[in-house]
Amino acid sequence: MGQTLAEKILQKHTDQEITEAGQIVQCRVSMVLANDVTAPLAIKSFKAMGAKKVFDQNKIALVCDHFTPNKDIDSAEQVKGVREFAEEMGVTHYYECGDVGVEHALLPEKGIVGPGDVVIGADSHTCTYGGLGAFATGMGSTDIGAAMALGETWFKVPSTIKVNITGTPKEHVSAKDFVLNQIGQLGVSGALYKALEYSGEVVDNMSIEGRMTIANMAIEAGGKVGLFSVDQKTLDYAATAGFSGGEAMTPDADAVYERVLNIDVTDMEPQIACPHLPDNVKPVDETAGVRIHQAVIGSCTNGRIEDLRVAAAILKGRKVDPKVRCIILPATPAIWKACMREGLMEIFMDAGCIVGPPTCGPCLGGHMGILAGGEVSIATTNRNFRGRMGSLKSEVYLSNPAVAAASAIAGEIINPAKL
Amino acid sequence: MKVTGTAHKVGDHIDTDAIIPARFLVTTDSKILGDNCMAGLEADWVKRVKKNDVLVGGENFGCGSSREHAPISILGAGIPVVLAKNFARIFYRNGFNMGLVLLELGDDIDKIKDTDQIEVDTATGEVKNITTGTTIKAAAVPPFMQKILDVGGLVEYVREKLA
Numbered sequence: 117m118g119q120t121l122a123e124k125i126l127q128k129h130t131d132q133e134i135t136e137a138g139q140i141v142q143c144r145v146s147m148v149l150a151n152d153v154t155a156p157l158a159i160k161s162f163k164a165m166g167a168k169k170v171f172d173q174n175k176i177a178l179v180c181d182h183f184t185p186n187k188d189i190d191s192a193e194q195v196k197g198v199r200e201f202a203e204e205m206g207v208t209h210y211y212e213c214g215d216v217g218v219e220h221a222l223l224p225e226k227g228i229v230g231p232g233d234v235v236i237g238a239d240s241h242t243c244t245y246g247g248l249g250a251f252a253t254g255m256g257s258t259d260i261g262a263a264m265a266l267g268e269t270w271f272k273v274p275s276t277i278k279v280n281i282t283g284t285p286k287e288h289v290s291a292k293d294f295v296l297n298q299i300g301q302l303g304v305s306g307a308l309y310k311a312l313e314y315s316g317e318v319v320d321n322m323s324i325e326g327r328m329t330i331a332n333m334a335i336e337a338g339g340k341v342g343l344f345s346v347d348q349k350t351l352d353y354a355a356t357a358g359f360s361g362g363e364a365m366t367p368d369a370d371a372v373y374e375r376v377l378n379i380d381v382t383d384m385e386p387q388i389a390c391p392h393l394p395d396n397v398k399p400v401d402e403t404a405g406v407r408i409h410q411a412v413i414g415s416c417t418n419g420r421i422e423d424l425r426v427a428a429a430i431l432k433g434r435k436v437d438p439k440v441r442c443i444i445l446p447a448t449p450a451i452w453k454a455c456m457r458e459g460l461m462e463i464f465m466d467a468g469c470i471v472g473p474p475t476c477g478p479c480l481g482g483h484m485g486i487l488a489g490g491e492v493s494i495a496t497t498n499r500n501f502r503g504r505m506g507s508l509k510s511e512v513y514l515s516n517p518a519v520a521a522a523s524a525i526a527g528e529i530i531n532p533a534k535l
Numbered sequence: 536m537k538v539t540g541t542a543h544k545v546g547d548h549i550d551t552d553a554i555i556p557a558r559f560l561v562t563t564d565s566k567i568l569g570d571n572c573m574a575g576l577e578a579d580w581v582k583r584v585k586k587n588d589v590l591v592g593g594e595n596f597g598c599g600s601s602r603e604h605a606p607i608s609i610l611g612a613g614i615p616v617v618l619a620k621n622f623a624r625i626f627y628r629n630g631f632n633m634g635l636v637l638l639e640l641g642d643d644i645d646k647i648k649d650t651d652q653i654e655v656d657t658a659t660g661e662v663k664n665i666t667t668g669t670t671i672k673a674a675a676v677p678p679f680m681q682k683i684l685d686v687g688g689l690v691e692y693v694r695e696k697l698a
Contacts, residue, residue, distance in 0.1 A: 164694075167693070190561035238601055258632040266693065305594055308624065338595060508575065
């Protein structure tokens, strides 16, 4: 019987024969990740397990990105603990200072994760690496502590929903819109415990960055992973990043899927996830006119150079509404530098944006853009749960970077085509 | 273990930001996390909870982030058991790893109302609604996870493996 992408990747990392979805398998892991919020608990568990050393100091990544640059004394103490652990264990992939970026933008860019890998991270958006053809999923800190010690973890082999994306997208409609539309159709628990696997001409023609945007939001439909085939584009991206290994991979023609969802994007308008769940999705025109106080352009979903180029193209020669904070957070130092080199920084500053350091910051209501009661933000981030970005009385609308930039200029949610 | 307490009902899709908002993620202290349990749902929600009360969720309980602070916060509030229609994947694993008992009741979850008196037998998965006199049987814990529970949780499981 044919295998899905999820089954194929897991099979390479286990000695057990994978025969069906639902099976429990013990898998070797290629990379184990934690951040400044989750590593402290993982380290606590690691020590409670009696572990004395990590299974492989080159296969642990500790990225302090959520509250960094440290927002207060408590977060500084947490980072200090993570740093001391990294030093004690000789962890090579430790990031905190001028080299730190948002973890799920940073690790692919540095070639630390790549096609065919099994990656687990104490962060729910670890699924981002599915864009590179890696079986990557989020777990809690204790599972991560265990994997740091053992170099393996257990998985239930997921059943798979195939998402086939076809058609020709309109201007200002991109990867974020496809995935929001899909979450709207499936619901926030529609892919619970399952893998999502993407195919179709739109996906074939899409950049690796776009694929990572889609894979990133697999969890917002409850999914375990969001997987893309490995093609020449993936291999080129991985090679440029310095990743060693990786080979082309497609699902078998006779692989078994639980369901196939077809999405034709030809007539799709930019999509908005309205408060307070990512599946409350509407075409932008239905939300047009909602006043905003803040626009956040960044995060592991849409903080890569491609996203910032889109935002800059809209902002160029225009001014952000004086009552709107337009916060731009390039996701890694390399992306920051590319923004400078390509002249995007000048555009952002001339437009009246606030450009910050790479950080998760406002996405999770951490710092650098917290909302007061009654305030509304449009954001290129991934979650709009009640209170996610600040007050329980604030609201977050999720969009693509073009809509966020256009709305910052208009002071209200607007279709960029109508700016 | 038998747990008897008051049911505290919350809705569908209770996310981990509702269980414990990000501003509390600067600590791993279970007392502080417990004192702020459900602060993202309602200020001072936790004040209604007495030790051994039972949290009753709906569909997809614990969706969102991987923060283990969420099950720690529930345990820290004195709640040893969560009943729900079903659970989000990462939360489900985290709960087990932390020793929080999670039972899936499917549509039978509607047979429990807020403030009902509940008795849960964690060994058999039997949930007695003392207020209404009905008994519900939870879905069985997957055998592999039961094995981890039997040795006392993931920390003990790994400790034995490393020994």
